[in-house]
Amino acid sequence: MSTDRFQVWTFYKDETYREVPKNGGYTAEEAVMKAKELIEQKEDPTGQFHKIIITDQDDMCCFDWRLEKGIVF
Numbered sequence: 001m002s003t004d005r006f007q008v009w010t011f012y013k014d015e016t017y018r019e020v021p022k023n024g025g026y027t028a029e030e031a032v033m034k035a036k037e038l039i040e041q042k043e044d045p046t047g048q049f050h051k052i053i054i055t056d057q058d059d060m061c062c063f064d065w066r067l068e069k070g071i072v073f
Helices: 030-042
Strands: 009-010 018-020 050-057 061-066
Touching: 018 030, 018 061, 030 061
Parallel strands: none
Antiparallel strands: 009 018, 009 050, 050 061
16 A cells, blocks of 8 residues: 655646645545546636646656646646
8 A cells, every 4th residue: 555645736827826735645546536626627716727736745746737738747
């Protein structure tokens, strides 16, 4: 069983970004499911995001989705 934890981040057109919080971080499956949920929703109460990434414990990007491009990594 893997104990790796991941963070999900959303990026906005005004160059701000925020972590999608989850106490203790996400498992890999949870992080992908959260990204999928956000992509399908495409709208956030704080404004339209244009990028979603998932990072690992070493802050390495493991997933990169961009509006109008889809998954790029």
